[in-house]
Amino acid sequence: MSDSQQAREHWSSNLGFILAAAGSAVGLGNIWKFPYITGQNGGGAFVLVYLACIAVIGLPVMLCELAMGRRTQKNPVGAFKKLTPASSTLAHLIGGLVVLTGFCLLPFQQYGWGVMMVLLGGAIFRYSWVVVGAMGVLAGFTILSFYSVVAGWTIGYIWKAVTGQLNFSTVEVAASHFGHFITNPGWAIGCHAIFMLLCMVIVYKGVQSGIEYWSKILMPVLFLLLVALIIRGVTLPGAMAGVEFYLKPDFSKINTNSVLQALGHAFFTLSLGMGAITTYGSYVDRKQNLFLASLSIAGLDTLIALMAGLAIFPAVFAQGFQPNAGPGLVFQVLPTVFNQIPLGSLWAAIFFFLLLVAALTSGISLLEVITAYFIDEKQWSRARATIVFGIVIFLLGCLSAVSVAGWENIEWLHRLLVAVFGSVKGSFFDVMDNLSSNWMLPLGGLFISLFVGWIWGTKNAMAEIRHGSANFADVHLFSLLAGLKDDQAYNAEFHVLTLASLWGVFIRFISPFAVLIAFFYTVGWLKLS
């Protein structure tokens, strides 16, 4: 009997679900990416903008994904299939427009893009909103393939820390070491293989004894390790300069680009826009309060990101380094910092282990989206889905892993991409990263909010959200803030300013609009100051 014929597995407890979903959200995005983009965007003020994006866009969209998942008890494709009406004018309109854009590109000899858009538009026309779910499953492949490569680097660095090889005297030495390491195919592919294997084993074990069990262990470990690192960081002499950079906002350092970067990162860091949260929502039962769950997940994710910054910036400043080193911040600057403090190798090992733990709980959520799709829709067994797609993603990731060294080894792929798209920016690794972070996730987020706001309907979604959250959504916001939620005197009258109405307005207007602007900007169709 295949898994799909058995009752769908559910999280065994509310805490287990929240830790697993927070585990998906907390990852390389928080500990590797958030500090380095904060460093590049001037510190404190950027942090505030990021927090606003999480609250205004991230939270409402997360609630949509959870509601869709729990309502349908399905993977993203299944969820859209179940909720999409027989015919949707909006989907036909969008599909038609995409086909038209594709045809318009052909006379400009943009054959690759043209044909791709015609096919995509045709699919949207034919399959309507289900394409959004399919794009999510596809994003699972793209993201996990390069995510696993970076996670593999952390495995390599744990080994180096334990064997005492991270003894760099200057950042230059550390940078050249890092460069050699990631361009060595044996190391890069070997470590990537180990990471994929770990993901496969956990996902293979299933929802309760795999994902939930390990998240419950790994998330608290992560938290404790971070606390230890923060204490070490802020007690270094000269650390206060870092704390100030990080926590004191200077709005003169913020521009449009920083705002949009913060918005894009809000999606990535909360695992939104590709159905990971939908899938996890499908394992939630109706007794749980989705409002509180999304608050806790986003809250934990934000807390860990803020803590990661607090662990990193004081240490960077204490050693007299600049915070704007870019993506190498974690791999190049930190080992040098650790090398100058007592028990440096131990701290380095702890730090990279932490990064691995965070990456692992996110990696399994990416693989779970694909696995759930094949179990639900294609009646595969869990074992078969995990093994087959773990291997497929491993192979795809190998291309990313070796591409960092240059295109020489995979010249055929370069030629193919150039033939189809005209030009290629960066390595294959960059292509995968760019494709998912700048295209798939924002578009996914946009269409999820449009779908819930206008097609499935906020009314239906709210009916689902109300299960397990009693009148939480219907209390006047001021009574809620005042702690008078359960006071009948305050709840008896008809209320307009409720969480439910606020959420509806955000989902129908504010999130789609903000994401559309951000999307046009990131792909270069819109220039702002």
Ligand code: PHE
């Ligand atoms: N949220 C994860 C991180 O911050 C990445 C991720 C994106 C995971 C999308 C799942 C889906 O690292």
